[in-house]
Amino acid sequence: QVQLVESGGGLVQAGGSLSLSCAASGRTFENWAMGWFRQAPGEEREFVAVVNWSGGRTSYADSVKGRFSISRDNAKNSAYLQMNSLKPEDTAVYYCAAGWGSTLTKPDAYRYWGQGTQVTVSS
Helix, strand or coil, X not given: CCEEEEECCEXXXXXXXXXXXXXXXXXXXXXXXXXXXXXXXXXXXXEEEEECCCCCCEEECCCCCCCEEEEEEHHHCEEEEEECCCCHHHCEEEEEEEECCCCCCCHHHEEEECCCEEEEEEC
């Protein structure tokens, strides 16, 4: 069992930065890939980024590549999403999730989800 709690969301102007954190409980955190997804009102949940169990491999959605950076610290049972050069279209609720498998850009690959944190980017 893994419980996930996101923090760090808020309101920021376009061009600004935010850093999201995801704190995990449970002793098996290092067994899971950690992903970040986001969901805007009226939209489907979409993949943002994923980091593998060791932190050595990452993957990003094209829309955030070069602006966002995902990382993890297994000693702290935490995952992070650094978001730079934010745009109004980045506005959404951001979720962290723990999953495994070969389709980690899809929500179905994830077993555990946090409650989400709101990110709002003003123009």
